[in-house]
Amino acid sequence: MTAPVSRASSSLALVERVAAGEPAAIARMISRAESGSSEAREALARIYKRAGRAHIVGITGVPGSGKSTLVGKLAEKIRQQGGKVGIVAIDPSSPYSGGAILGDRIRMSDMATDPGVYIRSMATRGATGGMARAALDAVDILDVAGFDTVIIETVGVGQDEVEIVRASHTTIVVSAPGLGDEIQAIKAGILEIADIHVVSKCDRSDANRTLIDLKQMLMLGMTMTGPTDWQTPVIGTSSVSGTGLDELVAAIVRHRHVAFETETGRRRQLAIAHFRLRKTAENLLLERMGEAVARAAAPLADRLLRRDADPYSLANELLDTSLPGGPVHEQSARSKVAR
Amino acid sequence: MDTPIRVMLAKVGLDGHDRGVKVVARALRDAGMDVIYTGLHRTPDEVVTAAIQEDVDVLGVSLLSGVQMTVFPKIFDRLKKEGADDMIVVAGGVMPDEDAAALKRMGVREIMLQDTPPQAIVDTLKRLVAERGPR
Numbered sequence: 001m002t003a004p005v006s007r008a009s010s011s012l013a014l015v016e017r018v019a020a021g022e023p024a025a026i027a028r029m030i031s032r033a034e035s036g037s038s039e040a041r042e043a044l045a046r047i048y049k050r051a052g053r054a055h056i057v058g059i060t061g062v063p064g065s066g067k068s069t070l071v072g073k074l075a076e077k078i079r080q081q082g083g084k085v086g087i088v089a090i091d092p093s094s095p096y097s098g099g100a101i102l103g104d105r106i107r108m109s110d111m112a113t114d115p116g117v118y119i120r121s122m123a124t125r126g127a128t129g130g131m132a133r134a135a136l137d138a139v140d141i142l143d144v145a146g147f148d149t150v151i152i153e154t155v156g157v158g159q160d161e162v163e164i165v166r167a168s169h170t171t172i173v174v175s176a177p178g179l180g181d182e183i184q185a186i187k188a189g190i191l192e193i194a195d196i197h198v199v200s201k202c203d204r205s206d207a208n209r210t211l212i213d214l215k216q217m218l219m220l221g222m223t224m225t226g227p228t229d230w231q232t233p234v235i236g237t238s239s240v241s242g243t244g245l246d247e248l249v250a251a252i253v254r255h256r257h258v259a260f261e262t263e264t265g266r267r268r269q270l271a272i273a274h275f276r277l278r279k280t281a282e283n284l285l286l287e288r289m290g291e292a293v294a295r296a297a298a299p300l301a302d303r304l305l306r307r308d309a310d311p312y313s314l315a316n317e318l319l320d321t322s323l324p325g326g327p328v329h330e331q332s333a334r335s336k337v338a339r
Numbered sequence: 340m341d342t343p344i345r346v347m348l349a350k351v352g353l354d355g356h357d358r359g360v361k362v363v364a365r366a367l368r369d370a371g372m373d374v375i376y377t378g379l380h381r382t383p384d385e386v387v388t389a390a391i392q393e394d395v396d397v398l399g400v401s402l403l404s405g406v407q408m409t410v411f412p413k414i415f416d417r418l419k420k421e422g423a424d425d426m427i428v429v430a431g432g433v434m435p436d437e438d439a440a441a442l443k444r445m446g447v448r449e450i451m452l453q454d455t456p457p458q459a460i461v462d463t464l465k466r467l468v469a470e471r472g473p474r
Binding site: 002003004005006022023024025026027028030031034035093094096097098099100101102103105106109112113118119120121123125 | 342343345364365367368369370371372373374375376377378381382384385388389391392393394420421422423424425474
């Protein structure tokens with residue numbers, strides 16, 4: 001019988017229980033991180049210091065491309081090889097009510113009671129880029145709890161929500177057959193960020209076309225950049241028949257080596273740290289500005305609508321009235337003159 | 340920042356009817372809650388494992404198949420064993436009055452039968468979470 005989590009009122013008291021891998025303690029810790037309560041910050045700081053062992057794998061792709069199903073199959077394979085898998089599955093919040101339907105875990109039900117798999121669903125709650133604000137805190141918590149691979153599944157994304165690449169060691173982009181031609185494949189954006197390309201639903205007859213388009217796109221890129229540490233593979237998978245899954249797991253393991261053992265990997269880890277620092281600062285700034293902006297914005301929006309002033313000037317006015325520390329745009333104006 | 344109420348809606352056992360639970364999911368979403376739906380044919384163990392991992396405020400089990408007196412004792416046993424003692428458990432669907440009374444004694448906080456309007460379900464969950472307080 002495990003001690004009730006409700007008695008562990010302080011987050012600090014949960015840290016050791018998280019490290020011991022207790023599901024309810026892990027769960028409560030993630031909730032506290034998500035709510036952004038200042039009470040949890042010291043505990044999260046301790047968790048951050050102990051994290052850093054897990055291989056963070058990001059999975060992204062358009063809605064309906066089969067990300068969740070693939071994550072489920074992938075987790076099964078990793079389990080068969082003895083690894084423990086944490087999954088952070090992100091779904092969108094409604095822009096109107098703020099509510100969300102989190103349905104990713106329905107597709108992962110084959111391992112529903114396996115203690116070596118931990119699935120946590122998260123809503124975006126207004127965060128952009130396909131991620132949720134507390135997703136990286138959740139990754140650290142799962143890392144410290146002993147999950148050696150942590151998969152982040154982004155919301156179904158469009159063409160340029162690419163934050164996941166700045167948060168994961170290995171980024172997998174899932175494409176589904178029938179969604180576009182070779183011009184889609186050479187466009188900038190999401191297809192550029194893949195360390196591994198997956199074409200899902202390869203039991204469908206039009207999958208070959210998509211595989212060929214992606215491979216050609218990569219060859220085009222290679223002729224321009226020359227050889228690199230990592231050749232991005234294009235892997236066709238079918239979650240129905242199991243095709244390609246072993247190949248995918250092998251590619252992930254190979255890329256783990258690149259991420260942790262090479263100069264390229266070291267640079268990537270530094271870029272991840274940069275991104276996280278910036279993102280956290282942004283969030284703190286928004287948190288501090290939040291209510292003041294909401295109050296100040298209404299009259300300014302009214303003036304914008306009447307074309308009383310232009311969006312740039314009014315936005316500066318908004319920042320001046322609501323930013324802690326007072327006006328900033330004079331400073332930026334000055335730096336412009338200096339240039 | 341206001342944290343949305345997290346709710347898991349579950350269907351347990353050989354019960355293929357989920358129109359009702361989907362209507363409820365939509366109503367809760369539109370009331371600003373995060374709703375995790377388990378899908379059909381889950382076991383009590385699967386549901387509790389998921390509800391604990393997701394750290395939901397409320398676990399709502401929808402039953403139209405008459406197995407409530409088998410399912411709920413198993414759910415409460417597991418919740419207790421795992422230390423998830425502060426989860427609010429509610430039931431929905433169709434069941435005899437005497438079962439409803441027995442479930443309430445077991446710890447099911449509210450039983451919302453088939454004629455409950457969606458808004459009443461929203462209000463009930465908000466009240467139960469407010470009564471429990473922050474955790």
